[in-house]
Amino acid sequence: MALKVFVYDNKARQVDVPTLIRNKQLDAMDLIIGAVATPELKVLSDFSKEKQINLISATYPNDGGITDNPFLLIANSTLKSHVEAIQEYAQKGFASRNVLVIRRNNSFEAKLAEDIKTANEKMAYDKKSRVREVIWSDATAESELSKYFLTDRPNLCIVTALDETGARSIVRKLASLAGTYPLQVFGMPTWDVMKFKEPEYSGVTLYYSTPYFNDKTDTFSKYINDYFRRTYKSRPSDMAFKGFESTWYFLKLLQQDGLYFNKDLNRNPLKLYTDFNFQPVYLKEGAETPSYFENKNIYIIQKGDSADYKMNAL
Numbered sequence: 507m508a509l510k511v512f513v514y515d516n517k518a519r520q521v522d523v524p525t526l527i528r529n530k531q532l533d534a535m536d537l538i539i540g541a542v543a544t545p546e547l548k549v550l551s552d553f554s555k556e557k558q559i560n561l562i563s564a565t566y567p568n569d570g571g572i573t574d575n576p577f578l579l580i581a582n583s584t585l586k587s588h589v590e591a592i593q594e595y596a597q598k599g600f601a602s603r604n605v606l607v608i609r610r611n612n613s614f615e616a617k618l619a620e621d622i623k624t625a626n627e628k629m630a631y632d633k634k635s636r637v638r639e640v641i642w643s644d645a646t647a648e649s650e651l652s653k654y655f656l657t658d659r660p661n662l663c664i665v666t667a668l669d670e671t672g673a674r675s676i677v678r679k680l681a682s683l684a685g686t687y688p689l690q691v692f693g694m695p696t697w698d699v700m701k702f703k704e705p706e707y708s709g710v711t712l713y714y715s716t717p718y719f720n721d722k723t724d725t726f727s728k729y730i731n732d733y734f735r736r737t738y739k740s741r742p743s744d745m746a747f748k749g750f751e752s753t754w755y756f757l758k759l760l761q762q763d764g765l766y767f768n769k770d771l772n773r774n775p776l777k778l779y780t781d782f783n784f785q786p787v788y789l790k791e792g793a794e795t796p797s798y799f800e801n802k803n804i805y806i807i808q809k810g811d812s813a814d815y816k817m818n819a820l
Contacts, residue, residue, distance in 0.1 A: 507761055516546055523549050533557065537760055539752055541565045541745075551575045560768065564752045565745075567695070569798060573789045576768065578798035581752060581782070583717040585694070589618055590625040591804035592664055592692045592715050595817070597626070597634045599806075600690075602659040607666065608640045608651075608676060615666040622664060644675055648682050655687040663689060668696045677707055684709030692806075703811060712809040719805045719816050720747055720779045726754075727779060751778045771799060 512535075514521045523546045526532050532553065539562045540550055547563060547570040554561035555575040567582045596605055607622050609615040619639055626637045640654050655661045663680060667673045673693055680689055690711050693700075697714035720727060730750055734742040758776045759767040771784035783803035786796035806817040 507757060509757070516542060522546075527553050532559075535559055536765055537756060538562065539564055539756065541749075544568070544570045548572060551578050554578065558765075560756075560765070562752060562756055564748065569787075569800075573797045574795070575798055576786075576796045579756075579768075579771070579784060580798055580800040581717070583801050583804060585618065586621050587800065587802055588695050588715045588804055589622045589664070589666075591802075592713075592806070593622045593625045593637070594629060595713075595806045596662040596664065596690075596692060597629065597631060599817070600660050600662065603635050604654075604656045604659055604661045605635050605637045605664070606640050606654055606661065607637055607664045608642055609666040610643060610672065611641050618666040642676060642679075646679070648679050651679060652683055652687070655683065655689075657687055660688050660690050662692065664692045666694065668694045670696075670700050673697060673700060674702070674707075677702060677710060677712070681707050681710045697809075698807070698814075702809065713817070714807055714809065715804050716807055717801055717804055718744070718748060718780055719807060720744070721816075722747075722779075724779055726750070747779070751780060754778060755782070768799065 512531075514526060516522055523542070527549065532538065537560055538550065538554060540547065541564050542550060543566045547566055550561055551570070551572045552575075553559075554577045558577060560577050560579060561575075563578065563580045563582070565582050566580075567584055569580060569584055572578060593605075596603065605626075607619045609619045623637050623639070626634060638654060640651065642651065665673065665676055667676060673696075677691060680691055683689065689709075691713070693712060693714045695715050697712070698716055702710075702712055722728075722731065727747065730742050730747060734740055734746065755776055755778065759771070759773065763770070772782055781803045782801050784799045785802045787798055787800050789797040808815045808817055
């Protein structure tokens with residue numbers, strides 16, 4: 507493809523998003539790929555809707571409060587989609603189960619717990635178990651937690667802590683009970699970079715969710731690795747792989763279908779290493795136009811001592 511590619515550093519002076527829009531530097535774009543968060547995402551989204559330019563939000567796992575832009579595509583799935591996928595995997599992945607949502611007493615984690623219970627209620631599965639909610643703090647004793655566990659089936663603990671301090675604290679408490687109760691602990695997507703290798707965490711099987719998993723054995727990954735080694739004398743980061751994939755995938759859609767490729771976003775022949783599953787999201791009841799499109803593919807990953815393992819995708 508013959509392309510004109512413009513790269514803007516949003517944190518640099520005179521090329522921040524409002525200035526680019528005000529100076530009409532984005533008016534002629536056919537596609538915008540953004541690694542931006544709030545408030546820039548909302549500003550870019552309003553612009554993309556007005557100009558009818560597809561905007562790929564490549565890295566931010568949040569809709570930024572946007573409710574009415576069918577030209578917005580969220581590639582890094584929202585937290586709501588993560589907890590829905592975790593709940594579904596917990597229900598379908600085990601023959602018998604005791605499902606617990608373990609959260610702290612704050613409004614953010616209470617909302618996550620509510621999303622999990624709502625997903626369970628809407629789930630069309632005749633063998634699903636009810637979800638029970640457990641509120642904990644650092645002062646909660648292991649004996650208090652044990653009241654919720656069963657000895658004759660897997661206890662599936664969905665932990666809503668996103669921060670490492672909170673995650674490690676509750677996993678430490680759960681690990682002390684692993685000798686008595688069979689435990690499977692599901693964490694949030696932020697757990698992908700956390701380490702639980704100390705002996706105090708042994709005995710607990712840990713999972714987390716992610717929309718992105720690359721074992722780097724495919725042809726494209728090898729090409730990127732080789733290119734970075736030759737050009738930069740270094741290894742590419744995960745961001746480099748994500749950037750390559752986003753550019754490749756959406757430019758191929760643009761090439762095949764033109765500017766408005768939204769009618770068929772999921773093209774398996776174009777896949778590099780991520781199974782995209784973009785679906786329309788309707789946040790307003792009765793709306794005929796999507797609020798945005800979101801990648802709903804979520805991988806469930808089991809943490810290992812030396813490597814993480816993909817279980818399956820939902």
